[in-house]
Amino acid sequence: MPTISIFKSDLESLLGSPGEPRTVSIDELQERLALVKGEVKDYQEDTGELRVELQDSNRPDLWCCEGIARQIRIKLGGTAEPYPFLSKQSGRLPRLLVAPELERVRPYVAACAATGYRVTEQGLAQLIQTQEKLADIFGHKRKTVSIGIYRLQKIRFPVTYELANPDEVRFIPLGMETAMTLSEMLMVHPKGLEYGSILAGQRRLPLLRDADHRPLSFPPIINSREIGEVLVGDDELFVEVTGTDATMVLLTLNIFAVNLADRGAAIQPIAVRYPFETPFGKRVVTPRDIGRPRAIQIETIERALGQELETTVVKQALETYGYQVSTGKKSVTVKLPPYRQDLMHAMDVVEDVAMSLGYGAFSPEMPSQFTVGGLSRIEQLSDRARELMVGLGFQEIISNILGSPEHYRDAMRLDGTEWGKMVEVRNVMSSNFSCLRQWMIPSLLRVEGASARSFYPHRLFEAGEVAIVDSAHEVGSRTETVLGAIIAHASAHFSEIHSCLDACLYYLGKTYSLEPIPHPSFLDGRVGKIVVSETPIGLIGEIHPEVLERWQIVMPVVAFEVNLSRLEQLT
Amino acid sequence: MNTTSFCDNLHPLEIIVLEAFGAHPAGAVLTTEQLAEATKLEPSQLSMAIEWLLAKQLLAVTSETVTSVVSLTAVGKTYVERSSPLDRILSAAREASSTGKRLTIADLQRKEGLEPSDVSRAVGRLKKEGALLVVQGGCLESTGRPSPSAEAMRALLHDLREAPRPLDGFSEVQQALIRDYAVKRGSAREPFRIEDRVTRSYTLSPAGVAAVNALVGQAKLEEVAQLSPDLLKDGSWRTKRFRKYTISLRPPRVAAGKKHPYREFLDAVKLKLVSMGFQEMRGSLVETEFWNMDALFMPQFHPARDIHDVYFVKEPARASVVAEPFFSRVAATHEHGGATGSTGWGYRFDPERAKRLVLRSQGTAVSARTLALSPSVPGKYFSIARCFRYDQVDATHATDFFQVEGIVLGEDINFRTLLGLLNLFAREVAQAKEVKFVPAYFPFTEPSVELHVRHPRLGWMELGGAGLFRPEVTQPLGVTVPVIAWGLGLDRMAMVALGVHDIRELFTDNLDLIRTTRGVF
Known part of the structure; x- marks a missing residue:
């Protein structure tokens, strides 16, 4: 929200009475700015210029020196001046x-x-x-x-x-x-x-x-x-x-x-x-006073703040925050000052009471009710798979999910194929960040392509989310968690990655089979889909040399990818 | 010097020589020949080993003797094969006498292929010994008497055909004959060569005795480089010695299988939250504006909903539907407060806009979905959600980042329990004892608070933001108890824990960096 420039002397003259400025130190000001959800970002001592950031987008009255001064002045003076x-x-x-x-x-x-x-x-x-x-x-x-x-x-x-x-x-x-x-x-x-x-x-x-x-x-x-x-x-x-x-x-x-x-x-x-x-x-x-009186039960305020409050305390807190207040037996009737129009719900008044009293006036108290913690099933499966991959000697990677079609699709030779479909951004800022990854292997090739000077062998994996286009889904795509792994070194070959997949799926308790398929990202005849319970859950194969060239990789790379979300649903 | 370490530094050849001494009684004196015999080493290897041991003063020379040694020359070796000229002339003369043929010196030269000088020298000696007569016409005749020289020569050739022998091992007569027929200046074509050979004798020095004693334990043990299954299987490792390594050398590098340090950091946070009783929530990377913003009571005209703040999805641009009854309730709440007791924002809610698809821009979207799914009361939930921000990428802004967020529902939830929860986060997540609560603004909470903590290493820092969800958020989603919404800003802590200064390095493609980074948590 806005950052404004004000002058300390101007603020001080507005804080005081006519002809009598009230000086404030920067420390005191910083403290006082809690009242307006403001923060001093910068202070030029020679010019007296202050840069103040104001958070509340519903309080445009505070985006100026007069407004900041007014809120503090009322607090200091104990009452609002009438207009x-x-x-x-x-x-x-x-x-x-x-x-x-x-x-x-x-x-x-x-x-x-x-x-x-x-x-x-x-x-x-x-x-x-x-x-x-x-x-x-x-x-x-x-x-x-x-x-x-x-x-x-x-x-x-x-x-x-x-x-x-x-x-x-x-x-x-x-x-x-x-x-x-x-x-x-x-x-x-x-x-x-x-x-x-x-x-x-x-x-x-x-x-x-x-x-x-x-x-x-x-x-x-x-x-x-x-x-x-x-x-x-x-x-x-x-x-x-x-x-x-x-x-x-x-x-x-x-x-x-x-x-x-x-x-x-x-x-x-x-x-x-x-x-x-x-x-x-x-x-x-x-100008016209547009505020409307609103009655609020003291109990509402007490329950929200977790503290018993005398009606008079509430009244005084709100008056020193600029409100007009009249008290009932167990309620207050409040009206906002003419420069505010942000009272939508009683909770807005609750916060003003708390701010006027100061957050320090409320002693923290632990929520007392017992709850059971735990991870989602997919996170548990993902964590187990990660442990297994680490045990198999793989280094974990984390990548951006937002990337480019050039990387996720074109360099993988998937343009125009079913595998090349992805969630793309309409308001592209940079083509480097213009679509969500639909699979994991390109994320691993990204690291491989940049790391030819890191000593071999390279065994890399990432477990993370991808977005798979699915018109049947409410938001047009499914977010699924997948596990991808690659091995790169001078003699990397299919059976080496196959052994790793075999071990991983064995310990995850899955019986699988490989069925040969054609897939443009892999060498023909050295690629298969991984099938568990008649459901395809992933791919394994040797990366096609043209793909390696596109990524400027000069080592053979073998890879597999397993859709953990789908695997989880099979159990 | 310590004998054991002395032994460790001995070359295998040296050890062989020392062991040869060890096989003899103490104080034994051995010659080079005896050592050669005992060690079966090549002469060059043996002399190397002896030189080293002498240099180390493990061995001492006791005596040095010079011996004359006789050996056969190439000429001598032909004598062994074809007999000496003495024998050949004698037998040719005997054959001639028995057949009555005439035998001249010229015949001998021609038939036997002998040099004239050899013939005349042999004939001279045989004549002198009375084994041969020279008759008229220069013919040679056998007398039938034996020639001592020819017999001695035959015996010498036999004795020397295998190996050289010391000169003084022969009789006086033989020695004289050898000297006559030995190579000397001016007469190269002789069967014998007499050479002087130096023979040294060695004995162990006191240090050598100690070294041998130290070796005794290992004396009979063969040294091997590597323990093998075979050695274990038959127990023969007991008779082997294992070569010692120089263990101070740097080892070869190994590529460890390990977790990514940033993921480890997030795992630690995850574990912390679970241990505090939080249940994990998961959500979708693509969301409708409805769940990403509308359900959070962010008005559709809110500045942060601009085209420049969120990534919009190209195709499909909109969701077909948004689930009821939430859709109608949220729309009513925006317009006039609905049933929440709020005035609402007082604008016309655009249902089409609510259906627009965006890349999730805040983890709170996941919380909103959870609120609509009848969450447990009391309940605590968290998510570590990947979010996307429409921002120029730089050292402190990533387009793609994790938000750690969550909610707490309960009858006992209020402003003070909110502060209590934040205290807990400060202590558990940032190990901070000092906290400050500062008023804050979020569109979906009231009251709202920022949590500032004094981190043990980072000093005062903003750890997170939180608040009580506005009733305009909870009630349309079917939740009637108060709800805390909280979020932790952990990027700075993560960057310090991983020692990186650029937020983009959290997702680096530099494998060396990933391999070498150690998290300090």
Whole structure:
């Protein structure tokens, strides 16, 4: 999950009260970051820059300096600060009007204004980083959520969110010197190239403009340079979020609103007017408190944590973690703060109680119930076979299962044969890792081919999994455990490997016979299938010289392979 | 010097010579000839052995005598075959006298093929001894009297035909004859050669006596290189001595049959888990997104479900069905919480997406399958599952790796017993006494915790992650008791145990490396 960059001094000023930063040592910070499932990955003492990794993908509010500071600050202060802009607003609010046709394209928008906070260099870096991380990770690369920030004084309300003719509307986008049409931005601008696919197939494209028809931005692609370029020193901002998920759009705006409020800005809500129904109605004042109260039995928490807890202890733990809490007799009713939307189950609250109290507050206790351990039958058989092969003087190998058709099929002369069928990967990254092995012998030849300088004889084996294509099976293939073995030296021949197979199967308690078959990987007339109880369970033979050439092996190689899964089923 | 070790360093030839002394009474003096007789060694081998023993001062020379030895020359050997000129002239003269024929010196030269000088010298001697007369016309006649020289010569040729003999072993007369007919300067064509031969006598030094005594125990024992079935069968090993080896040499290499060190590490983990009461689970390398993610309450829009995070199967791309009632229950849980008391994710669950086939990306998929198969309560399960991650391969990222994961079900399962279990893992798997529990995030557990331990050799490290499965996971799969889900990150421990620094070396194709790596567990 995200790794973000923050400045220690910025964090310290956000941890303290206005004008009074609270200093923290790196050790203390590392400890405190347990509250946000974060970890300091790097600290540059000269610049004060910290790299912090945050684990929780359901807490986008924590992917910024303000969020981390807030969670720690509440814990230290013992109570959450209220955000008055979430209360019912009186009087006329600046409006944002949504055009009807957006319902099909990118329906939701949320916005607010923030005044009275003069943007600092570190503050601006955080604004931009938060915008990027939220849009990229939480907003699925801007598909679900994207964010724009503007200079408020350039905007005249009401702002309109509408669809525009891509070849008519033109403005100078961020990062460019000249005005261009929306079509041109998609074709030329780096952000257009990166995110244009989100709007693929749309004849008319989203546009935010103000009452004077001046474009604010082309969401989710790019802002206008004139209105949408925020600079250090600006103290009047306009933030909007557009997207396809009403809740996520609102949550994202809430996060920006509380972040700016935490930095001292006054938040001016905006009234968004939709011509269509949304989950929050046709008129939505944003930011908006989207949390819902939820009652949780104390017993549920106690049982999950394995510890008796007073209602007051639970209440305090949750309040110092940002919740609004009211207590019943044996329950608590909780509501998440406006910047969170990750309460799906009571267990989510349970974890927050544990984190707020600290994991160290819970003494470990051994599970007391008795269970019997054991290995699966196939693992037991595989272990016995491995012991036997070791006793027969073979060195065990472990190989990758993911490999290439070139090795598992083509070099074995199996192209176009039944034996050459294998599970192949659709999204190949490297042809070296593009299919699962369907048999073991190529894995052993891989080692043989690379080890001509290791003294002979070579006796190698591997017991492991292969994937055998089987359309009758639920997932189109069977995972089976097989045993493969090879012998390589100047006079290696069939009877030598046959003796080993014979000994191995004897001690596994199997009577077998060999039946001659043609098989392209082996010398004709020196290959057979191994049959137990009329079921073919493997192959034995002398490897074909052409196969050896393909593997660049210059020693005769004899081999056998036994399907242990099939053998196990015969018992 | 220690006599025994002295004996060990004796060459077999030396031992033969010493043994020859051992066969004689103490203090015996033996000549080279006697030694040659006793040891049956070739002269060159014997003289080598004697030289070495002298150098080691095991043997001392007692006397050195010079003897004149007579031997036959090549001419002498023809005399043995065809008689000497004396005999041949004498018998030719006797034959002539009995038949009345005339015999001249020229006849002798022609008929007998004798050199003129030999003839005149022999005739001279025979005439002098009165065995031959020279009559008028140069004819030779036999007197009928014997020739002492011819008889002596015949006896000498007979005595010397086998081997040379000392000169002083002959009578004065014979010695005189030998000297007359011996090779000397100016007369090479003679039957006899007189040579001076040095004969040494040897006796054992005190050290030699000790060596012989030490050899006595082994005296009669033949040395063999190798104990053989035949030696054992007939018990003849008792009469053999076994050559001693230089055991400080490096031995030839042997290719051992053995387990792979990484597999040994995993076997040890497996054994540990079984001993703690865990039952093994197995799963499929190919899974539906349903079991790999949906059943674990990972929303379909979750960032980790992207095309760039999981390997998708080409053909077939989808499973035909996903088993009910799990499919409907999980779909409902995602959409609005179903019967779990959750709000759900609040999105429209895509059943087709759930059927997409992926390469198992997390071992938790195996746990999900187990939950749906009516597991035992109480129950403990584990799997060591091969998983696949869509990642660039480097020293710390493999596409193909083992995840050690599992679940614990029981009425007594809660956050504190979760911590207790993690304590047990810390102690048993990492031999760690100090632990830290840190809040963590996994999509399928709540609360979630990371286990940090102080490993005896590695210091503080993250050993694993765990949590209580969300009811959104367990209830749709038919499980009503709380369930711990845990996973251990053992790659770093394995790499340290095997002494490798690159995760790819765990699956190396370098046989030398596999053969030489020893695990330190």
